[in-house]
Amino acid sequence: MCSCGRTRSYLLVHSRQQLLFGCFFELLEYHFLTLICHISILVLALLFLWSNAHTFVHKTPPHIPIVHLPEEPFLQIASALRIEINRGFSALRDIGTGKDVKKFLIVIFGLWILSIVGSWSNFLTLFYITFVLLFTVPFVYDKYETR
Numbered sequence: 001m002c003s004c005g006r007t008r009s010y011l012l013v014h015s016r017q018q019l020l021f022g023c024f025f026e027l028l029e030y031h032f033l034t035l036i037c038h039i040s041i042l043v044l045a046l047l048f049l050w051s052n053a054h055t056f057v058h059k060t061p062p063h064i065p066i067v068h069l070p071e072e073p074f075l076q077i078a079s080a081l082r083i084e085i086n087r088g089f090s091a092l093r094d095i096g097t098g099k100d101v102k103k104f105l106i107v108i109f110g111l112w113i114l115s116i117v118g119s120w121s122n123f124l125t126l127f128y129i130t131f132v133l134l135f136t137v138p139f140v141y142d143k144y145e146t147r
Contacts, residue, residue, distance in 0.1 A: 047062055047064065050062050051064075091103075095107055
């Protein structure tokens, strides 16, 4: 038994199913994001038709709740993002003016490696990998920081 209560064979079969699901998209040359967009278009079209045709079929119109997002969290995120972008621009300015040769060489090497990795796959795949790493690495670092 694994720590999550599942057997290893169940996890192996489940991971194979996910692999087959991914291979299915690759064989069809169809992307998961495209599938999500097409499903959203279909659902939106069905809701539109249902809400306009409810008088002809004598059914009640669909109840679509009003969604209101508070302004404060978005302002906090935008402010934090602005601070990080300004910090990055400041670091790039320091590198560009020649104040720190070591940072310059590290950035050039990092960009070169990034260009090589970028040539191996498309932008969306790199975006997914970056997204997963941005949320995984800090968690793992915090978990194993004391060791």
